[in-house]
Amino acid sequence: MAGGSFVLPKARPSGPPYFSRNQVANVLHQVAVLLELQGANVFRVRSYQNASRMLGALTEDLGELVASGDIFNMKGIGKGLGSALTQALSEGRWPDDWVNLHTDTPPGLIEMLGIPGLGPKRIKLMADELGVDSVATLKEAALNNQIAPMKGFGAKSQQRMLDGIELLSRFRARRRLDIGLRYGEAFQRKIATLEGVHRATLAGSARRRKDTIGDLDVVVAVDEEDHEAVANAILNLPGIADVKGAGDSKISLILDTTIFDDSFTVGHIDANVLDAIGGDDYEQLEAGGTIDAQVRLVPP
Incomplete structure (x- = not known):
């Protein structure tokens, strides 16, 4: 999960309900992660995790459940959480303790959540024992071999963190349109x-056709009964450096240069032309550049 996505959405002016079901489910997930970063009680963390999953799969209208009061009758939604959801959807205000969680959590800790494979429990442990409070200080600690000796970590975990930091630094930068399109069109062709x-x-x-691309969005038309098979097939395509999240209808990935056919090369481009159009970006295509990609499966 990318740390930069930890932002409370603003209320839409057309409410109530002031937030969508997906927005609420995502915020509950964020709250669970931030509580875990603080070392909160595991049962409290789990209650938010369960509520997030439940709302994510909800087929009923969340706004109507709140308006009727039936939200309090749902399994896993206690009085406190039901009141918080009612306030958010009916008044357009997130609970103060949720807002404080977002504002009080050090940005560097949230940034570290963007490192593939690194979760809030380990981040808190390293923050408490080593004073690690950002990706930069985490990298420094790993390079100084301070993480490997920690209980439950080891040399392999330390190296995976360094690899993850490198991957993060490569994929989070925006790409020029022509570079992004090379990734996108190659990925699109494989999915098709x-x-x-x-x-x-x-x-x-x-x-x-924006000047730059932060991540790729690919919409895939699939019959509902084929969602699972197609999602699994996409996850097994070459060129996937990491899977950030995967469900039957939405997949979040990091693509690398193995998405291109073996014949792909930029070596034929004249050096002067490379310099004029931004040689560094083109060199990254051969040197292991990556890009974030989101895939949505929709009805035909």
């Missing part, structure tokens, strides 16, 4: 050939 896929379309910044 999968059995069960009606069509695959680039969306977001790539479709709008």
